[in-house]
Amino acid sequence: MKIKHNKKRNTAFVFESLLREATVAIIKGDTDKQHKVVQIIKKHFTADSELKKHLECYRSLYENQSLNAQISEKILTEAKMASRLIDPHGLFKKQTELINDINTTLSPSVFSNFVPNYKTLATIDQIFCDKLPPKTRVMLESTIVENMTKNAPENVANEEIDNTTVSCFVGKFNEKYSETLSEEQKQLLSHYITSFTDNAVSLKMFLNEEIVRLKKVITESSTGEMFTEDAEMKQKASQIIEKLEGFKKAQINDDILLTVLKTQELVKEMSNGSNN
C-alpha cells in the first residue's frame, strides 16, 4: 500500500523550505521578506513547541551522520518513541497554523523550494506514520539506518590557482600558438571564449566585420594573375565567398567558427604569398 506523502505536513521539509526562502531573500537583499520568514520561524519553532519537538525527531534521523549501525538503530527507536509522545491533534493544529501563515504572509511557492534531502525527509515522515505495513516500515527503517551510517561527503574544494600558475599557463599557451595563430584568429577565439557574458553580441559584431574583410580580401585576390590563369582556383575562391555569404542565414555554431578560422588562415597565406 502506497501512503500519500503530504509535504506541507512534513515539519522538517517546511522548516528547510523556510530556511532556503530566507537565504534567497538575504542574497537578493530583500530585507522585508527575510524579516517575514524569520518571524514565522521564531513564532512556530519555539523551544517548547510541538513543531520544534517534531523537527528534532526528524533531525536526529538525517543522513550522513557517520554513526555505526547499532547506535543509528537506537536513535531511530528513540525518535519514533519521541514522535509518538507528541499530541497528534495539537501538532496537526500547529501545522495548519504554520501552513496558513506561510500562504498568507509569504507565498504558497515556498513549498516548491528545492530541498536536496527531500527523499530522506519523506521517508522519515512515512516511518512516523502509523498506517505503514510492517514490511514496508522495516525496509524504510533499514534505508534510514544505512543513510545515517554513511560518511558526510567531503567538500572537494577547487584548488586555488595562484597568479604564477596562470601566468605560466598563459605563457606556455602563447609560446605554442603565437606563431601558428594569426592576430585575427586570436581575437576570434577570445571573443568566442567570453561570448557567454554578453549573449555573444561582441562575437557577432566581430564576425560581422571579419566576414566582410575576408570576402573583400578573397575577392580582390581572385582578380589577380594567379587566379585568372587557374580556373579551378577561381572556382574554389567563388565557392568560399558563397559559403561566407551563407552565414547571413545561419545561426552561430562551431562549424561557422571553424570555417572562419580556416578562411582567416587562407587569407593569411594568400597575403603572405602575394608579399613573397
Next chain:
Amino acid sequence: MAVIIKIGKEANAKKVRLEMDLRKSVNGDLMIFDHGDIDIVLSPSKNKVVVFPKETMSDLVYGAQNRLFAHLRKRGIVVAESIQGGAFYGSLEGMLEESADPDASAAKLALINIHNFIEEERPYFEQTEAIVSMADDELLHPDKTHSTELGEVPQEVEQGSIRQGYVRDPYSLGYMYTV
C-alpha cells in the same frame, strides 16, 4: 547657506541621464540589451549602429530592426542609403551621420535616440514577455478549475461514452455483422 553660481558656457548646459542595460566592450562599442527582441551595438569608432536578433531571426525581429532604423533615419542620425543587411546572421547595420557641430557627438545623439526608441517600444515587448510568462504559469501552476488534486484520483463507476452491457456497444454490433 552657500550659493553656487556657474558662469560661462557650462552654466546652462543640461545634463542627460539615461538608464539602460548597456555594456561597453574593450574596443569601445556599446552593447545595449534593453529591447526584448534585438541587441543593439553602437560603435563610435566605426561610426555605425548594428542590430542583431536576440535569439532567432523572425518577422517580429525584422519589424523591430526596421522600426529602429526608421526612427534613427527620421531624426537624421543614420545615413538612409547606408542601411543594409550585415554579413552575419540576421544583422542590420547603418552608418551614423557626421556631426556638423563639433560639440555634439554623433554617437551620443544616437545613444539618446536609441534610448527614446526603447522607451517607446517598452510597453509592447514587455507585454509580449508578460503574455509568454502567463502562458508558462498557466501550464505550470494551473488554477483549481484546470487541475485535480495530486495523488490518487478516485475511480468512477462508469468512464467515457461507451457503456458496458448496452445493446449498441461496439462488440454487440460486431456480432450483428458476423457472417
